[in-house]
Amino acid sequence: MNTCTKVFLRKKAISGGRISLYLDFYPAIRNPHTNRMSRRETLGIYIYASPKNEREKQFNASMEEKAEAIRCRRFEQLLNEQFDFLDKEKLRMDFLAYFKQKCRQKYQKWDCVLRHFTIYCKGKCTFGDLTVDFCKGFRNYLLTAQRQRNNGKGPISHNSAAGYWSTFRALLKITYQEKYIRENLNDFLEKIEWKEVKKEFLTLAEVKQLVATPCKIPVLKQAVLFSCMTGLRISDILQLSWKHIQMGQDGGYLIRLCTEKTEEETNLP
Secondary structure (H helix, E strand, C coil): CCCCCEEEEEEEEECCCEEEEEEEEEEEEECCCCCCEEEEEEEEEEEECCCCCHHHHHHHHHHHHHHHHHHHHHHHHHHHHHCCCCCHHHHCCEHHHHHHHHHCCCCHHHHHHHHHHHHHCCCCCEHHHCCHHHHHHHHHHHHHCECCCHHHCCECCHHHHHHHHHHHHHHHHHHHHCCCCCCCHHHHCCCCCCCCCCCCCCCHHHHHHHHHCCCCCHHHHHHHHHHHHHCCCHHHHHCCCHHHEEECCCCCEEEEEECCCCCCEEEEC
């Protein structure tokens, strides 16, 4: 039988005559954000190490009461997860706020998916709303969705819909791994298959003609030629920084980055 995780409220003396309050888990639990096993959770709550008057004593008592309330809530959450009880509080949490938080850690495409999902759910969605049928509805929405750029003229392409749907399914996977939902919804959702498209490209003669053509904005011409020579999309060029320029094994330099559209690592001499 599994040992039920216990949660203790601990104190640690720090600088400035203060004491930091934190939670101690035994056995260790998996941090949903780092996916690592951890024994501690810092609460960001501090009290006076040696209260000098009644006001400071009351402050300490109030902060310890709040910390104890958090400890009880954490224990309840762990108990619900360990014994497979439905955590109703978690299901009522704002999924859109969670989505926005994940977008800050990802690429621009995630923001596009968030905009479309916000339209689909009419600006309101909790974790409890994430059902198979609800997600299938978003898949159908993407197949007929209108563009959110260029004044929304025309529907998004089929492959854009496929990419957005793939990104949303990646988010669902993270949501399941972090235990915000009980069921791996991706097991019941079909992909949107990519379609082969004919890609136009410039010939060498056309690139040479482009080089010889005057441009009133020099940096624009440099950016276009840089894109031609590297094959990078504008979204990838915009995210370039010096950390992406690295030394290769042959002593020359290369560009190493994860492309935004395909989310695959590429190395360009």
